[in-house]
Amino acid sequence: KAGVTQTPRYLIKTRGQQVTLSCSPISGHRSVSWYQQTPGQGLQFLFEYFSETQRNKGNFPGRFSGRQFSNSRSEMNVSTLELGDSALYLCASSFRGDKNIQYFGAGTRLSVL
Amino acid sequence: SQQGEEDPQALSIQEGENATMNCSYKTSINNLQWYRQNSGRGLVHLILIRSNEREKHSGRLRVTLDTSKKSSSLLITASRAADTASYFCATVRGSTLGRLYFGRGTQLTVWP
Numbered sequence: 096k097a098g099v100t101q102t103p104r105y106l107i108k109t110r111g112q113q114v115t116l117s118c119s120p121i122s123g124h125r126s127v128s129w130y131q132q133t134p135g136q137g138l139q140f141l142f143e144y145f146s147e148t149q150r151n152k153g154n155f156p157g158r159f160s161g162r163q164f165s166n167s168r169s170e171m172n173v174s175t176l177e178l179g180d181s182a183l184y185l186c187a188s189s190f191r192g193d194k195n196i197q198y199f200g201a202g203t204r205l206s207v208l
Numbered sequence: 209s210q211q212g213e214e215d216p217q218a219l220s221i222q223e224g225e226n227a228t229m230n231c232s233y234k235t236s237i238n239n240l241q242w243y244r245q246n247s248g249r250g251l252v253h254l255i256l257i258r259s260n261e262r263e264k265h266s267g268r269l270r271v272t273l274d275t276s277k278k279s280s281s282l283l284i285t286a287s288r289a290a291d292t293a294s295y296f297c298a299t300v301r302g303s304t305l306g307r308l309y310f311g312r313g314t315q316l317t318v319w320p
Contacts, residue, residue, distance in 0.1 A: 099250070126306050128306055128307065128308070130308075130310075137310060137311075137312045137313065138296065138310035138313075140307050140308070140309070143306035143307055145306060150306050151304050151306050151307045153307075183248060185250060185251065187251075187308075189306070194239060194256055194300075195238075195239075195300045195306065195307075195308065196241065196253050196256060197251075197253065197308060198253065199243075199250035199251040199252070200250050201249055201250045202248070202249065202250055204248070
Protein backbone atom coordinates (compact mmCIF):
# COMPACT_ATOMS: atom_id res chain seq x y z
CA LYS A 96 0.00 0.00 0.00
CA ALA A 97 1.15 3.52 -0.68
CA GLY A 98 1.80 5.62 2.42
CA VAL A 99 0.36 8.98 3.38
CA THR A 100 1.19 11.59 0.77
CA GLN A 101 1.43 15.27 1.57
CA THR A 102 1.81 18.00 -1.00
CA PRO A 103 3.61 20.25 -1.41
CA ARG A 104 6.68 19.34 0.62
CA TYR A 105 7.87 22.92 0.93
CA LEU A 106 6.11 26.26 0.75
CA ILE A 107 7.24 29.83 1.14
CA LYS A 108 4.58 32.47 1.68
CA THR A 109 4.42 36.04 2.91
CA ARG A 110 2.40 37.43 5.78
CA GLY A 111 -1.25 37.96 4.97
CA GLN A 112 -1.40 35.32 2.25
CA GLN A 113 -3.35 32.10 2.51
CA VAL A 114 -2.19 28.56 1.90
CA THR A 115 -3.76 25.17 1.22
CA LEU A 116 -2.04 21.91 2.11
CA SER A 117 -3.12 18.53 0.80
CA CYS A 118 -3.06 15.06 2.29
CA SER A 119 -3.87 11.71 0.69
CA PRO A 120 -4.34 9.00 3.32
CA ILE A 121 -3.51 5.33 3.07
CA SER A 122 -6.12 3.50 1.03
CA GLY A 123 -8.94 2.33 3.27
CA HIS A 124 -8.19 4.78 6.07
CA ARG A 125 -11.11 7.05 6.83
CA SER A 126 -9.63 9.17 9.59
CA VAL A 127 -7.23 12.01 8.83
CA SER A 128 -5.59 14.13 11.53
CA TRP A 129 -3.46 17.24 11.19
CA TYR A 130 -0.66 18.39 13.49
CA GLN A 131 1.55 21.44 13.62
CA GLN A 132 5.13 20.97 14.78
CA THR A 133 7.33 23.85 15.89
CA PRO A 134 10.51 23.92 18.00
CA GLY A 135 8.79 26.02 20.64
CA GLN A 136 5.41 24.30 20.98
CA GLY A 137 6.24 20.80 19.82
CA LEU A 138 3.51 18.70 18.21
CA GLN A 139 0.12 20.37 18.45
CA PHE A 140 -3.13 18.79 17.27
CA LEU A 141 -5.11 20.84 14.77
CA PHE A 142 -8.13 18.73 13.85
CA GLU A 143 -9.33 15.31 12.83
CA TYR A 144 -11.76 14.31 10.12
CA PHE A 145 -13.65 11.08 9.75
CA SER A 146 -16.02 10.40 6.87
CA GLU A 147 -16.01 14.07 5.85
CA THR A 148 -16.94 15.24 9.36
CA GLN A 149 -14.70 17.11 11.75
CA ARG A 150 -14.66 14.98 14.89
CA ASN A 151 -11.99 16.65 17.01
CA LYS A 152 -10.53 20.12 17.03
CA GLY A 153 -7.48 21.52 18.76
CA ASN A 154 -6.99 24.96 20.21
CA PHE A 155 -6.13 26.94 17.09
CA PRO A 156 -7.70 30.16 15.78
CA GLY A 157 -10.37 30.12 13.10
CA ARG A 158 -7.75 30.99 10.47
CA PHE A 159 -6.95 27.29 10.47
CA SER A 160 -9.58 25.20 8.74
CA GLY A 161 -9.82 21.91 6.98
CA ARG A 162 -12.06 19.59 5.10
CA GLN A 163 -12.23 16.01 3.95
CA PHE A 164 -13.55 14.73 0.68
CA SER A 165 -15.57 11.61 -0.05
CA ASN A 166 -12.40 9.75 -1.09
CA SER A 167 -10.91 10.58 2.38
CA ARG A 168 -8.37 13.01 0.97
CA SER A 169 -8.06 16.06 3.16
CA GLU A 170 -7.01 19.65 2.79
CA MET A 171 -5.97 22.16 5.38
CA ASN A 172 -6.19 25.89 4.83
CA VAL A 173 -4.54 28.71 6.71
CA SER A 174 -5.73 32.23 5.93
CA THR A 175 -4.05 35.55 6.72
CA LEU A 176 -0.71 33.93 7.43
CA GLU A 177 1.39 35.13 10.34
CA LEU A 178 5.10 34.66 10.95
CA GLY A 179 4.27 32.27 13.79
CA ASP A 180 2.54 29.92 11.37
CA SER A 181 5.94 28.82 10.08
CA ALA A 182 6.08 25.15 10.96
CA LEU A 183 6.11 21.58 9.79
CA TYR A 184 2.52 20.49 9.15
CA LEU A 185 1.97 16.78 9.49
CA CYS A 186 -0.95 14.77 8.29
CA ALA A 187 -1.72 11.31 9.65
CA SER A 188 -4.26 8.71 8.65
CA SER A 189 -5.76 5.96 10.71
CA PHE A 190 -8.14 3.08 10.26
CA ARG A 191 -9.94 4.54 13.25
CA GLY A 192 -10.05 1.42 15.32
CA ASP A 193 -9.75 1.66 19.08
CA LYS A 194 -5.95 1.60 18.93
CA ASN A 195 -5.73 4.78 16.86
CA ILE A 196 -2.31 4.00 15.44
CA GLN A 197 -1.59 6.86 13.09
CA TYR A 198 0.49 6.76 9.93
CA PHE A 199 2.20 10.02 9.14
CA GLY A 200 3.16 11.69 5.92
CA ALA A 201 6.53 13.36 5.46
CA GLY A 202 5.00 16.76 6.18
CA THR A 203 4.79 20.14 4.51
CA ARG A 204 7.38 22.67 5.63
CA LEU A 205 5.74 26.11 5.57
CA SER A 206 7.87 29.22 5.88
CA VAL A 207 6.13 32.57 6.30
CA LEU A 208 8.26 35.60 5.49
CA SER B 209 -1.26 21.64 24.73
CA GLN B 210 1.15 18.83 25.45
CA GLN B 211 -0.16 15.79 27.24
CA GLY B 212 3.11 14.45 28.49
CA GLU B 213 6.71 15.12 29.12
CA GLU B 214 9.67 13.05 28.03
CA ASP B 215 12.77 12.68 30.08
CA PRO B 216 15.53 13.23 29.26
CA GLN B 217 15.18 15.89 26.56
CA ALA B 218 18.39 14.70 24.98
CA LEU B 219 20.38 11.50 25.30
CA SER B 220 23.77 10.73 23.81
CA ILE B 221 25.22 7.21 23.89
CA GLN B 222 27.66 4.91 22.09
CA GLU B 223 26.62 2.15 19.72
CA GLY B 224 25.89 -1.06 21.56
CA GLU B 225 24.67 0.68 24.72
CA ASN B 226 21.05 0.67 25.87
CA ALA B 227 18.92 3.81 25.70
CA THR B 228 16.11 4.47 28.15
CA MET B 229 13.57 7.24 27.70
CA ASN B 230 10.76 8.09 30.08
CA CYS B 231 7.39 9.67 29.56
CA SER B 232 4.83 11.01 31.99
CA TYR B 233 1.24 11.96 31.29
CA LYS B 234 -1.55 13.65 33.18
CA THR B 235 -4.91 11.99 32.57
CA SER B 236 -6.36 8.51 32.18
CA ILE B 237 -5.60 6.88 28.88
CA ASN B 238 -6.82 4.23 26.47
CA ASN B 239 -3.35 3.38 25.28
CA LEU B 240 0.14 4.84 25.01
CA GLN B 241 2.27 4.76 21.89
CA TRP B 242 5.83 5.56 20.99
CA TYR B 243 6.79 7.21 17.73
CA ARG B 244 10.10 7.98 16.13
CA GLN B 245 10.95 10.98 13.95
CA ASN B 246 14.04 11.35 11.85
CA SER B 247 15.18 14.96 11.45
CA GLY B 248 12.17 16.98 10.30
CA ARG B 249 10.38 14.07 8.69
CA GLY B 250 7.14 12.32 9.46
CA LEU B 251 6.63 10.19 12.54
CA VAL B 252 6.81 6.42 12.48
CA HIS B 253 4.84 4.28 14.89
CA LEU B 254 7.04 1.98 16.97
CA ILE B 255 4.95 0.26 19.60
CA LEU B 256 1.64 0.49 21.43
CA ILE B 257 0.80 -0.55 24.97
CA ARG B 258 -2.76 -0.66 26.24
CA SER B 259 -3.76 0.76 29.61
CA ASN B 260 -4.29 -2.74 31.04
CA GLU B 261 -0.82 -3.94 29.99
CA ARG B 262 2.39 -3.48 31.95
CA GLU B 263 5.08 -4.46 29.46
CA LYS B 264 5.44 -4.98 25.71
CA HIS B 265 8.33 -6.11 23.55
CA SER B 266 9.04 -5.63 19.88
CA GLY B 267 12.47 -6.59 18.58
CA ARG B 268 15.00 -4.41 20.42
CA LEU B 269 12.24 -2.29 21.96
CA ARG B 270 10.76 -2.77 25.40
CA VAL B 271 8.00 -0.56 26.73
CA THR B 272 6.64 -0.47 30.25
CA LEU B 273 3.57 1.31 31.53
CA ASP B 274 2.72 2.24 35.11
CA THR B 275 -0.76 3.69 35.17
CA SER B 276 -0.61 4.37 38.91
CA LYS B 277 2.33 6.71 38.31
CA LYS B 278 1.07 7.81 34.90
CA SER B 279 4.42 7.02 33.35
CA SER B 280 5.99 4.89 30.65
CA SER B 281 9.49 4.01 29.60
CA LEU B 282 10.99 2.98 26.28
CA LEU B 283 14.14 0.89 26.28
CA ILE B 284 16.15 0.39 23.10
CA THR B 285 18.71 -2.33 23.55
CA ALA B 286 22.02 -2.58 21.70
CA SER B 287 21.59 0.84 20.07
CA ARG B 288 22.82 1.50 16.55
CA ALA B 289 23.79 4.75 14.83
CA ALA B 290 20.63 4.34 12.73
CA ASP B 291 18.55 4.71 15.93
CA THR B 292 19.54 8.38 16.06
CA ALA B 293 16.21 10.24 15.99
CA SER B 294 13.64 11.98 18.17
CA TYR B 295 11.33 9.73 20.14
CA PHE B 296 7.87 10.80 21.23
CA CYS B 297 5.33 9.22 23.47
CA ALA B 298 1.71 9.80 22.59
CA THR B 299 -1.43 8.97 24.50
CA VAL B 300 -4.94 8.14 23.36
CA ARG B 301 -7.91 9.05 25.52
CA GLY B 302 -11.12 7.13 25.20
CA SER B 303 -13.20 10.21 24.51
CA THR B 304 -11.05 11.48 21.63
CA LEU B 305 -9.92 8.45 19.70
CA GLY B 306 -8.86 10.43 16.64
CA ARG B 307 -6.35 12.50 18.51
CA LEU B 308 -2.87 11.79 19.83
CA TYR B 309 -1.49 13.81 22.71
CA PHE B 310 2.24 14.09 22.27
CA GLY B 311 5.04 14.74 24.70
CA ARG B 312 7.96 17.04 23.89
CA GLY B 313 10.21 14.21 22.78
CA THR B 314 13.69 12.89 23.51
CA GLN B 315 16.47 13.52 21.02
CA LEU B 316 18.61 10.38 20.93
CA THR B 317 22.06 10.47 19.40
CA VAL B 318 23.95 7.20 18.99
CA TRP B 319 27.63 7.59 18.18
CA PRO B 320 29.38 4.92 16.12
